[in-house]
Amino acid sequence: MTSQGVSSRAEARGTHPWDLSRGARMGNSALRAHVETAQKTGVFQLKDRGLTEFPSELQKLTSNLRTIDLSNNKIESLPPMLIGKFTLLKSLSLNSNKLTLLPDELCNLKKLEMLSLNNNHLMDLPSTFGHLSALKTLSLSGNQLRTLPPQLCSLRHLDVVDLSKNQIRSIPDIVGELQVIELNLNQNQISQISVKISCCPRLKVLRLEENCLELSMLPQSILSDSQICLLAVEGNLFEIKNLRELEGYDKYMERFTATKKKFA
Numbered sequence: 001m002t003s004q005g006v007s008s009r010a011e012a013r014g015t016h017p018w019d020l021s022r023g024a025r026m027g028n029s030a031l032r033a034h035v036e037t038a039q040k041t042g043v044f045q046l047k048d049r050g051l052t053e054f055p056s057e058l059q060k061l062t063s064n065l066r067t068i069d070l071s072n073n074k075i076e077s078l079p080p081m082l083i084g085k086f087t088l089l090k091s092l093s094l095n096s097n098k099l100t101l102l103p104d105e106l107c108n109l110k111k112l113e114m115l116s117l118n119n120n121h122l123m124d125l126p127s128t129f130g131h132l133s134a135l136k137t138l139s140l141s142g143n144q145l146r147t148l149p150p151q152l153c154s155l156r157h158l159d160v161v162d163l164s165k166n167q168i169r170s171i172p173d174i175v176g177e178l179q180v181i182e183l184n185l186n187q188n189q190i191s192q193i194s195v196k197i198s199c200c201p202r203l204k205v206l207r208l209e210e211n212c213l214e215l216s217m218l219p220q221s222i223l224s225d226s227q228i229c230l231l232a233v234e235g236n237l238f239e240i241k242n243l244r245e246l247e248g249y250d251k252y253m254e255r256f257t258a259t260k261k262k263f264a
Contacts, residue, residue, distance in 0.1 A: 031057060042066040042088075047073070054079050062086050071095040071116075077103075084108035095119055095139075107131040118142050118162070130154035141165050141184070153177035164188070164207070176200060186210055186232070195219040198226040204259070210235035215242055224248025229255035 031046070035057050038044035042064055046055070051073040058065070062085040075097040084105030091114040099120040107128040112135055119142040129151035137160045138152070145166040152161060156179050164186040171185070176196030182205035190211040197203070198221035206228050215238035222228055223246060231252065234240065243249065 031055065035060065038065060043069075045069040047071045049073060051075055054082065056082070058082070059085070063088065065089055067091040069093040070097070073097050075099065077101065078106060079103075080105045087111070090114065090134075092116070102126050102129075104128045110134060113137065115139070125149045125151050127151065133157070136160070138162070148172060148175060150174050152180075155179065160184075170194075171197060178203065181205065183207065192217055193219055195221055198222050198228075200227070203227055205230045205232075207232045208236065209233065213237060215246075218243075220246055220248055223252040227255075228252070229259040 034044060034046055035055075038058075038061055044058060044061065044065055044067065047069060048071075051070065052075065054070065054075055054077075056079070058068070059082055062082070065086050066088055068086070068089065068091070071093050072095065075094065076099065078094075078099070080103040083103060084107075086109060089109050089112055092109070092112060093114075093116040095116050095118040097120055099117065099122060102117075102122065102125060104126045107126055108131070110131075110133060112132055114137045115132070115135060116137075116139040118139050122140065122143040123145065129149065130153075132155065134157060135155050136157055138155075138158065139162040141162045142165040145163060145168060147168060148163070148171055152158060153174055158178075158180050160182045161178075161180050162184040164184045166188050168185065168188040168190055170192040171190060171194055173194045173196045175194055176199035178200050179202055180200070181202050183200075183203060184207040186207045186209040188211055190208065190213060193208075193213070197206070198219060204227055206222070209232050213233065213236040215236075218233065222231060225248070229252075233243065
């Protein structure tokens with residue numbers, strides 16, 4: 001094809017012809033260089049490169065990668081036959097891609113401690129998600145989740161969960177089984193919360209900013225009978241000064257102050 005033909009085709013797609021050649025070079029020499037580096041370091045990081053697929057070249061590294069970061073690309077799916085083979089993987093970041101589903105095979109990663117999937121198009125998690133037994137930190141901010149995923153309740157080592165900026169409307173009874181220390185539910189559409197949230201044995205930080213909560217829908221036991229020592233509820237359908245008038249608020253403030261002193 002002539003250079004004019006390449007140019008006109010590129011213009012039709014809204015790209016400059018030199019962008020195409022740069023992309024081709026990226027696909028070969030630069031990717032090869034990243035793979036070679038990852039073989040030595042155990043870390044594969046390739047962000048902001050416009051990748052539309054999970055790099056198949058990584059199948060050479062299934063037995064030595066500890067970290068993969070493919071954030072800010074255009075990946076629409078994860079290859080089931082490959083993703084579950086990274087037996088040593090501890091950290092996987094796929095923020096700001098176009099994922100709509102996660103394959104069950106992802107849940108074979110028994111050493112995975114950190115999974116970050118912010119700003120994708122996920123509506124649900126695999127039924128086998130509870131098999132990620134080593135998971136400590138899970139970030140799912142900016143997806144399309146409508147409910148609190150019940151699979152999270154079987155993850156015993158989970159410390160921090162970020163479910164902010166989703167479409168969650170209510171928090172069901174199952175929340176009482178969560179083992180997390182911090183739960184971020186900011187910027188959802190939550191108008192109802194089960195009183196069972198007060199039963200979470202390790203929950204210290206609960207973020208509920210910018211939801212649809214009336215003060216009467218906030219379980220009073222969060223203040224009087226829970227482990228929660230940081231409750232963030234700004235931007236709901238009540239004034240914070242009214243929260244301070246509730247029975248149990250003094251008990252909450254005792255926990256808040258004690259924790260503040262501990263980390264001061």
